[in-house]
Amino acid sequence: MIQRSKRIGIVAPGRAIDRSVAAKVTALGRETFGADRLELVFHPQCFQQAGHFAGPDALRADALVETANDPEIDAVWFARGGYGSCRLLDIAIHRLGPTARRKTYLGYSDTGSLLASLYKDRIGTVAHGPMPSDISRPEGELAVHRALDFLLRGAESDVLEPTTSASGHFAAFNITVLANLIGTPWVPDLTGHVLMLEDVGEYHYSLDRMLFNITSSLEMRGLAGLRLGRCDPIPENDIAFGSTASEIAAHWCERNAIPYLGRADIGHDVHNKIVVFGTRNPSS
Amino acid sequence: MIQRSKRIGIVAPGRAIDRSVAAKVTALGRETFGADRLELVFHPQCFQQAGHFAGPDALRADALVETANDPEIDAVWFARGGYGSCRLLDIAIHRLGPTARRKTYLGYSDTGSLLASLYKDRIGTVAHGPMPSDISRPEGELAVHRALDFLLRGAESDVLEPTTSASGHFAAFNITVLANLIGTPWVPDLTGHVLMLEDVGEYHYSLDRMLFNITSSLEMRGLAGLRLGRCDPIPENDIAFGSTASEIAAHWCERNAIPYLGRADIGHDVHNKIVVFGTRNPSS
Numbered sequence: 001m002i003q004r005s006k007r008i009g010i011v012a013p014g015r016a017i018d019r020s021v022a023a024k025v026t027a028l029g030r031e032t033f034g035a036d037r038l039e040l041v042f043h044p045q046c047f048q049q050a051g052h053f054a055g056p057d058a059l060r061a062d063a064l065v066e067t068a069n070d071p072e073i074d075a076v077w078f079a080r081g082g083y084g085s086c087r088l089l090d091i092a093i094h095r096l097g098p099t100a101r102r103k104t105y106l107g108y109s110d111t112g113s114l115l116a117s118l119y120k121d122r123i124g125t126v127a128h129g130p131m132p133s134d135i136s137r138p139e140g141e142l143a144v145h146r147a148l149d150f151l152l153r154g155a156e157s158d159v160l161e162p163t164t165s166a167s168g169h170f171a172a173f174n175i176t177v178l179a180n181l182i183g184t185p186w187v188p189d190l191t192g193h194v195l196m197l198e199d200v201g202e203y204h205y206s207l208d209r210m211l212f213n214i215t216s217s218l219e220m221r222g223l224a225g226l227r228l229g230r231c232d233p234i235p236e237n238d239i240a241f242g243s244t245a246s247e248i249a250a251h252w253c254e255r256n257a258i259p260y261l262g263r264a265d266i267g268h269d270v271h272n273k274i275v276v277f278g279t280r281n282p283s284s
Numbered sequence: 285m286i287q288r289s290k291r292i293g294i295v296a297p298g299r300a301i302d303r304s305v306a307a308k309v310t311a312l313g314r315e316t317f318g319a320d321r322l323e324l325v326f327h328p329q330c331f332q333q334a335g336h337f338a339g340p341d342a343l344r345a346d347a348l349v350e351t352a353n354d355p356e357i358d359a360v361w362f363a364r365g366g367y368g369s370c371r372l373l374d375i376a377i378h379r380l381g382p383t384a385r386r387k388t389y390l391g392y393s394d395t396g397s398l399l400a401s402l403y404k405d406r407i408g409t410v411a412h413g414p415m416p417s418d419i420s421r422p423e424g425e426l427a428v429h430r431a432l433d434f435l436l437r438g439a440e441s442d443v444l445e446p447t448t449s450a451s452g453h454f455a456a457f458n459i460t461v462l463a464n465l466i467g468t469p470w471v472p473d474l475t476g477h478v479l480m481l482e483d484v485g486e487y488h489y490s491l492d493r494m495l496f497n498i499t500s501s502l503e504m505r506g507l508a509g510l511r512l513g514r515c516d517p518i519p520e521n522d523i524a525f526g527s528t529a530s531e532i533a534a535h536w537c538e539r540n541a542i543p544y545l546g547r548a549d550i551g552h553d554v555h556n557k558i559v560v561f562g563t564r565n566p567s568s
Contacts, residue, residue, distance in 0.1 A: 015523070050526065051526020051527065053526075083489040083492070087496070090539070180463060180493050180497040182466055182467035182497070183500075184501055184502070185500070204336070205336055209370060209464050210464060212464065213463075213464040213465070216467075217467035217468055218468070237336070239335075242334065
């Protein structure tokens with residue numbers, strides 16, 4: 001029996017992608033892995049538009065639910081961030097059935113809202129990493145190739161954030177997205193986890209305020225540690241903040257008795273490595 | 285016996301103010317109310333600088349505690365927002381003694397972190413309204429005059445946000461500041477309160493995300509209603525959001541079963557009216 005190709009379903013829970021993005025990512029997948037191993041199924045919803053979003057909330061939720069519940073689809077890949085995922089939490093997650101629980105979900109940035117909720121409900125394998133929209137970055141093929149490699153080969157591949165090769169529990173989020181989830185019903189229990197955080201385009205004072213929020217929150221009291229990914233570019237304010245992003249993270253960790261473990265190899269760039277949520281290497 | 289003048293102590297829990305701000309506000313106070321009725325005591329800490337902040341955290345906390353606990357000071361007025369108040373929560377509030385409980389505290393924007401914590405601990409009369417730094421706005425005298433009038437005459441004056449003249453419980457915050465407090469130990473119980481929110485310079489998608497956070501949070505489940513103050517200016521994004529700020533607030537309120545009550549007369553401008561936290565007109 002010939003094994004069928006792996007089918008990756010792509011939906012856009014936040015902003016839309018352009019058809020050229022789908023074409024480029026499809027071409028890269030075919031050239032690198034071959035059509036017999038990999039099939040990318042871009043849901044038509046990815047190209048819809050309703051104001052800021054890739055279609056109305058109900059349409060985006062339906063596309064996610066349909067793709068996640070489809071037995072012919074092996075993994076769900078989020079097309080792009082850009083804001084909108086949090087609007088699907090109360091209308092999509094509870095509709096995911098048993099089939100959805102066997103899949104891998106990959107995305108980052110705004111789609112962290114979905115990663116959080118999926119992980120909270122222990123639905124599938126949840127991973128933080130590159131999206132199709134990353135193809136538009138200079139050398140974006142690096143990021144997309146990494147994501148496809150992971151989706152095809154799973155956590156066996158060498159595309160993972162290096163510190164997650166140690167034994168432990170891991171999770172990764174965009175700082176703004178996690179700060180705006182804190183206090184809502186969709187925050188997973190991260191007790192004993194190493195939390196990795198990254199952001200893009202936020203002022204130092206804004207990073208400081210959000211790291212205050214996250215590290216001071218009752219929900220993050222049990223973290224095993226925190227690592228800071230890249231936060232570049234950080235805009236210049238009219239006054240120099242006086243601490244680097246890393247110093248800010250270390251400050252808030254110390255103030256809240258969370259071990260600060262240094263940097264993580266994640267961020268809004270093509271070097272963004274993959275963080276699989278939950279237990280890694282439990283036996284080592 | 286001649287009644288002594290009312291002494292207002294001014295501290296800067298976030299960013300520093302310029303000495304010219306203190307001079308202008310002092311002159312306005314003297315001209316309008318007379319030195320025999322009003323004395324403004326700018327703590328030297330207001331003019332300190334340590335990176336982004338008006339002095340290190342410990343210095344800002346000490347100035348606040350000293351002023352709040354000083355029996356010769358009748359009210360505490362926050363000089364300016366600009367970020368930094370949340371860094372004082374765990375090092376200042378627990379040091380406020382019985383004298384501090386008899387005072388009025390006035391500020392808005394970033395200083396909302398302190399208003400929240402003071403109100404949570406039922407320390408003094410907490411009010412959301414103009415600060416000395418507002419003198420730098422065009423027609424800033426309007427805002428500063430309103431604040432001084434309130435500090436001198438209290439809630440009897442006609443400077444209050446008009447809808448707070450109805451019976452009820454009220455509170456007011458900057459959206460970004462409240463969103464970043466949610467989940468921390470410093471959020472007051474706002475059950476039964478009308479919550480008024482304002483912001484400045486945030487994109488529509490950012491307002492949407494923060495209003496998702498606030499209205500979806502377990503801590504805001506018991507609100508009697510929500511009113512939206514002004515959020516101008518809202519920057520233009522590369523894509524039109526598709527809803528106004530008011531529509532965004534109404535959307536999230538409906539989605540979380542919080543009555544949306546319309547607009548509030550507060551904001552980052554000279555028309556910013558005063559909202560006294562807690563019960564107003566309990567007998568009417």
